[in-house]
Amino acid sequence: MAPGARRHDPGRRQRIIDAATRVVEARGIAGLSHRSVAAEADVPLGSTTYHFATLDELLVATLRQANEAHVPRLVLRDGEDLAGALARLLGERLTAERGRVELEYELYLAALRRPALRPVAARWCEDVDRALEPYADPATARALVAVLDGIGLRVLLTDTPYDEAGAREALGRILTGGRPGGRPGS
Amino acid sequence: MAPGARRHDPGRRQRIIDAATRVVEARGIAGLSHRSVAAEADVPLGSTTYHFATLDELLVATLRQANEAHVPRLVLRDGEDLAGALARLLGERLTAERGRVELEYELYLAALRRPALRPVAARWCEDVDRALEPYADPATARALVAVLDGIGLRVLLTDTPYDEAGAREALGRILTGGRPGGRPGS
Amino acid sequence: MAPGARRHDPGRRQRIIDAATRVVEARGIAGLSHRSVAAEADVPLGSTTYHFATLDELLVATLRQANEAHVPRLVLRDGEDLAGALARLLGERLTAERGRVELEYELYLAALRRPALRPVAARWCEDVDRALEPYADPATARALVAVLDGIGLRVLLTDTPYDEAGAREALGRILTGGRPGGRPGS
Amino acid sequence: MAPGARRHDPGRRQRIIDAATRVVEARGIAGLSHRSVAAEADVPLGSTTYHFATLDELLVATLRQANEAHVPRLVLRDGEDLAGALARLLGERLTAERGRVELEYELYLAALRRPALRPVAARWCEDVDRALEPYADPATARALVAVLDGIGLRVLLTDTPYDEAGAREALGRILTGGRPGGRPGS
DNA sequence: AATGAATGAGCATTCATTCAT
DNA sequence: TATGAATGAATGCTCATTCAT
Known part of the structure; x- marks a missing residue:
């Protein structure tokens, strides 16, 4: 990626949540880390801590989204x-x-x-x-x-x-x- | 513990299971590690891996014991x-x-x-x-x-x-x- | 194994060498340990240290046997x-x-x-x-x-x-x- | 080392490779570990895993450098x-x-x-x-x-x-x- | 606002070796 | 003579977090 590319990337937060969903589905919550989700989302490590200061924050967002997506x-x-x-x-x-x-x-x-x-x-x-x-x-x-x-x-x-x-x-x-x-x- | 002390300790396996139970109760499974259980049981680290080669083995024993103890x-x-x-x-x-x-x-x-x-x-x-x-x-x-x-x-x-x-x-x-x-x- | 079984087992030394050969072939010298060879030979851990006090000794015996077996x-x-x-x-x-x-x-x-x-x-x-x-x-x-x-x-x-x-x-x-x-x- | 010292150290990667070379020369590949190379290079342990995620990566870099240095x-x-x-x-x-x-x-x-x-x-x-x-x-x-x-x-x-x-x-x-x-x- | 570099703590696990029996 | 139990050291590796830019 060219330096400075994607400086303004409004979808990034969402992409991180989607990646977290995939990581948890594949490896469980125990396999969820800033690193694993950064790799899955193909974003820099710092980006995950920037958007979600703690893993709990990320989990909350992921559960919330799973909730919304799940319309029985x-x-x-x-x-x-x-x-x-x-x-x-x-x-x-x-x-x-x-x-x-x-x-x-x-x-x-x-x-x-x-x-x-x-x-x-x-x-x-x-x-x-x-x-x-x-x-x-x-x-x-x-x-x-x-x-x-x-x-x-x-x-x-x-x-x-x-x-x-x-x-x-x-x-x-x-x-x-x-x-x-x-x-x-x- | 003095070197060589307690070399033969038949109750040790049981003490490790009890310690694991206390650790999980206090800190959750996420807080269970060979180290945390060794400290709680006051046994050397190597002793926990000797009796339970993997954490899963220890969890199995702990769940089994919880099961047996739980007589409704x-x-x-x-x-x-x-x-x-x-x-x-x-x-x-x-x-x-x-x-x-x-x-x-x-x-x-x-x-x-x-x-x-x-x-x-x-x-x-x-x-x-x-x-x-x-x-x-x-x-x-x-x-x-x-x-x-x-x-x-x-x-x-x-x-x-x-x-x-x-x-x-x-x-x-x-x-x-x-x-x-x-x-x-x- | 029944307690006391195989107390006198003249082939054990040889079986350990054979097991070491298989371990090295499969996992390399780095994968050779008293433990791995004991498991492969299906003998107690202590038996390997008894017959070969150090891993170098075991390696010498293994190389020597490979040498003898290898008749071009x-x-x-x-x-x-x-x-x-x-x-x-x-x-x-x-x-x-x-x-x-x-x-x-x-x-x-x-x-x-x-x-x-x-x-x-x-x-x-x-x-x-x-x-x-x-x-x-x-x-x-x-x-x-x-x-x-x-x-x-x-x-x-x-x-x-x-x-x-x-x-x-x-x-x-x-x-x-x-x-x-x-x-x-x- | 004082906390925070040398936070920015552009030559570090190279110093780690040099240290790995010295460690292998002195103690062999079997003596090469993240810890031994960190000590030899006088860098924190985490620094070696940061620059070389696995020992194989470090070995590759070390062999490559030995190659380049060796001009017959x-x-x-x-x-x-x-x-x-x-x-x-x-x-x-x-x-x-x-x-x-x-x-x-x-x-x-x-x-x-x-x-x-x-x-x-x-x-x-x-x-x-x-x-x-x-x-x-x-x-x-x-x-x-x-x-x-x-x-x-x-x-x-x-x-x-x-x-x-x-x-x-x-x-x-x-x-x-x-x-x-x-x-x-x- | 965003991120690469860095780091110290912690992890599960393996191990050679010792020792009492 | 053999061996199961035990243990302290070490290993590779992952990680949340911090920080300078």
Whole structure:
């Protein structure tokens, strides 16, 4: 690169975030460093520390972007109920988009030890809740998300095959277990 | 330590595992290194690599021990149903034993990126399933665990207060949603 | 292995040398350690230090054995002169036995920095000289060996293809350059 | 060194190479480490890994520099033929410059196990060839170099005294063995 | 505003060797 | 006689961060 080239590069910040996403997907958060992301983004090392003073800052931006990009396309097929659709979607994600799902969970779970990520993780959960609100009251939506997370994590963490029928059954119970159209919890 | 002291120390391996547990609880897996665990256990650095050639080996042993130590004391109180007891227990763990729960989840979740941990994580899940089997059929037990994990993680990851009533309601739906004593899923 | 098994194991020393040969062939002298050879030979670590107090001792034994095993089968084919046979043999060794040749050269060249290996290296050279003595006087034999070593090393060290015609020509000049059947040098 | 001292030090890279040369000459490649070269060059440890990310990189630079520094001063004395001059030069180098010659050979021979060094080793050979081309055709030059290397190595590796007369005879045969000014090989 | 150079701390791991048995 | 346990030193390497430009 010629000296002075790309002095004003408005897309650089974004390119760094995209590179961080790729690095985390390929090597995990443990493999994310100013160096690895600079190499992946093909920018100078100093550029990454300039735009993101700490790695936590970069992680926050990466999780936020993963959040925004992840729009669950919940569409019920003919003769399919909500439980069936959610169970099918989870299965599709666990197979066709396994890498992406691992990336999302890794970023989300990182909040366990990094308080800076908690607000973004909270926002993530709320967005997923909201995607279910056309179909269920808020408390039920939260319960559905809990089931989906619990089942999905178990599959990812234990190399256990995904049991779609079991998932549909569990989700169905959440949906029909209370009063019809019930409003559990708060 | 005087040279030559403690050359024969049969409890050393165990002491290293205990030290690793304390290190992970205090500083997270990211803070676990051969050095940090050697200092915490007050053993020479070489001793940690002798007993655990890689950090993964040490993590496996630590997770395994956490698993064995964690005997959920599921006791139903007077007038309490299973859902209520589980919701209460989860709440107790999320407050009184928060550090311990974070430790357990961190070790368990680490399996996402460390295949070596997967068998131990699977064993963990099965043990928890088994603890519930006196009260529910296997598929229901798995669904209950999924709900507990999903809700617990959300509390830990988002700094959200624990909603015990909501948890009890969701667990209750899993338990009563199907036929009585139903056998969902496979 | 049952405790106490193989307490008297007369072949163990030999097995360690064989293992060292395989280790050096696969990973180079830099990859040879008491540990690596113990693992390759499937003997306890202490056994290697017991039979060979230092790595140099083990290297000496390994080089000596490589020397003894290496009997150049110099057979002239119909219509082939000595230069042609040597050039052909070198070519065969550089292709079909490349790993073996690299091993031999690595052990031989190690004498540059390890005086303990020098006598064995000298012995090696003399043995090769002797194999040529039916065909050439001692000084000519030494000159032939020098040419073979110089050409062979260049091929090994520079990833250059072997030029068999050039080698035959050079060897031929050594053989016919002086008086017929000449006795150069000392 | 005072903190902050010598933050800008343009000659540092070169000083590290020089230090590596001294370390290899004194202790061999096996004695070359980031630490040993940092100490010899009186620079911080991190500085060596900054300028040479791997030891191979440092070795390449060191061999390249040794190559450039080594300009064989081939000058024929009165009444001396090429074979005599080469034999004399080899003898001089094997006595007066023994350490230097060992250094050069060790770097050159290291290419056997370090592919990264091969291109530089090849360059080395070509440069030596070229130095002989005023006096001999290319194939003859290569043959002369092979003889010199073969003889030189044998002296270095076996603690055998150098036989200058034998060397002159062998070199002479290479030079006069073919047609006058012959073009052996390809 | 942006970045290359620099550095000290830390890392996992390997190792030769020692020693008690 | 053999060997498992143990250990301190060393290695290559990565890194976040600082700083002068």
